[in-house]
Amino acid sequence: xxxxxxxxxxxxxxxxxxxxxxxxxxxxxxxxxxxxxxxxxxxxxxxxxxxxxxxxxxxxxxxxxxxxxxxxxxxxxxxxxxxxxxxxxxxxxxxxxxxxxxxxxxxxxxxxxxxxxxxxxxxxxxxxxxxxxxxxxxxxxxxxxxxxxxxxxxxxxxxxxxxxxxxxxxxxxxxxxxxxxxxxxxxxxxxxxxxxxxxxxxxxxxxxxxxxxxxxxxxxxxxxxxxxxxxxxxxxxxxxxxxxxxxxxxxxxxxxxxxxxxxxxxxxxxxxxxxxxxxxxxxxxxxxxxxxxxxxxxxxxxxxxxxxxxxxxxxxxxxxxxxxxxxxxxxxxxxxxxxxxxxxxxxxxxxxxxxxxxxxxxxxxxxxxxxxxxxxxxxxxxxxxxxxxxxxxxxxxxxxxxxxxxxxxxxxxxxxxxxxxxxxxxx
Numbered sequence: 001x002x003x004x005x006x007x008x009x010x011x012x013x014x015x016x017x018x019x020x021x022x023x024x025x026x027x028x029x030x031x032x033x034x035x036x037x038x039x040x041x042x043x044x045x046x047x048x049x050x051x052x053x054x055x056x057x058x059x060x061x062x063x064x065x066x067x068x069x070x071x072x073x074x075x076x077x078x079x080x081x082x083x084x085x086x087x088x089x090x091x092x093x094x095x096x097x098x099x100x101x102x103x104x105x106x107x108x109x110x111x112x113x114x115x116x117x118x119x120x121x122x123x124x125x126x127x128x129x130x131x132x133x134x135x136x137x138x139x140x141x142x143x144x145x146x147x148x149x150x151x152x153x154x155x156x157x158x159x160x161x162x163x164x165x166x167x168x169x170x171x172x173x174x175x176x177x178x179x180x181x182x183x184x185x186x187x188x189x190x191x192x193x194x195x196x197x198x199x200x201x202x203x204x205x206x207x208x209x210x211x212x213x214x215x216x217x218x219x220x221x222x223x224x225x226x227x228x229x230x231x232x233x234x235x236x237x238x239x240x241x242x243x244x245x246x247x248x249x250x251x252x253x254x255x256x257x258x259x260x261x262x263x264x265x266x267x268x269x270x271x272x273x274x275x276x277x278x279x280x281x282x283x284x285x286x287x288x289x290x291x292x293x294x295x296x297x298x299x300x301x302x303x304x305x306x307x308x309x310x311x312x313x314x315x316x317x318x319x320x321x322x323x324x325x326x327x328x329x330x331x332x333x334x335x336x337x338x339x340x341x342x343x344x345x346x347x348x349x350x351x352x353x354x355x356x357x358x359x360x361x362x363x364x365x366x367x368x369x370x371x372x373x374x375x376x377x378x379x380x381x382x383x384x385x386x387x388x389x390x391x392x393x394x395x396x397x398x399x400x401x402x403x404x405x406x407x408x409x410x411x412x413x414x415x416x417x418x419x420x421x422x423x424x425x426x427x
Contacts, residue, residue: 004331013299013316014171020324038099042280051314063097076371166331176301187303188285195234199271218367307363
């Protein structure tokens with residue numbers, strides 16, 4: 001079986017990359033190891049309006065449960081910072097239906113979809129690029145061989161097969177096998193996350209709730225309302241900052257159980273039990289390279305999630321469009337060398353790298369603050385003028401815009417006292 005482009009992983013990034021490869025004239029195969037698209041779910045399901053637009057979708061009752069316009073940020077001492085965007089800023093979605101919609105869009109453009117098909121190894125015809133878990137990554141980095149097809153080894157319905165492709169796009173998530181086989185390494189960090197869907201009486205279902213501080217060391221906890229009575233309650237942690245505070249004290253499960261039982265705000269609104277339960281890893285910090293001979297990485301496999309919010313659909317879709325186009329052009333030109341495919345790496349970084357870099361600085365700074373420092377910081381932000389600036393310039397996908405506006409606003413002295421010299425180091 002020979003294809004121009006094979007995409008491994010049918011999540012939003014994979015389906016978008018496959019569709020764009022097909023739109024650019026390639027013969028494309030999209031592989032998904034599970035028996036259905038969008039399952040199992042490993043995502044909060046809160047997508048910015050820009051993320052939905054980047055996927056070239058319009059909000060639809062087929063996948064949207066709720067829309068939200070802002071957030072209540074709860075300090076460790078209980079004070080609340082209300083951030084009201086005044087208009088819809090994000091959608092609470094069914095990731096199963098959302099992912100399936102994108103896969104259907106790819107198939108409608110001529111992409112061939114194969115479910116229950118798992119990548120188990122790959123190699124180059126003229127030079128090994130990796131086989132199974134023992135990949136050595138010795139691809140042709142100098143691009144001397146312009147077109148050495150990739151042999152992708154898969155198990156389709158449990159039976160071994162070999163698929164030939166000019167370019168393989170790894171969109172296979174945080175534990176990307178393709179990245180490992182190609183010797184491209186892993187994202188800088190992986191944040192373990194956990195979430196339940198449960199009965200929860202929201203104060204206002206137009207707002208998500210965020211809980212930074214020791215309740216979720218290194219990141220934050222959240223409630224995301226599906227409606228007035230049901231919310232997704234979860235958190236992610238940075239294990240390097242999570243203390244050994246008890247049995248399992250550095251696990252996300254430990255902190256979720258503690259949150260449900262000990263946080264006064266959540267405890268008073270949570271009715272007990274759960275309707276759904278998901279766990280997953282959030283990759284932040286992209287690899288040094290997201291390309292090799294005949295290989296591209298996109299989405300979580302490339303560590304393209306936002307370090308500030310952990311969202312990866314917008315960034316993944318942005319990069320996936322570039323990956324699909326470059327992969328198709330390279331395949332049709334007969335040049336799948338690392339040199340040719342490096343254009344993808346250059347272009348996606350041109351659009352995203354600066355924002356991800358600033359996001360990582362914000363992530364690291366906020367994650368290291370003690371509870372008393374967070375109380376002071378959140379209190380300092382809770383003024384009408386600063387809240388108005390947040391309302392006008394707050395952006396889930398581009399936090400640097402708000403940080404820059406705050407830095408040069410009339411409140412700069414107040415903010416410098418709260419943030420110290422941190423704001424100066426961002427730009």
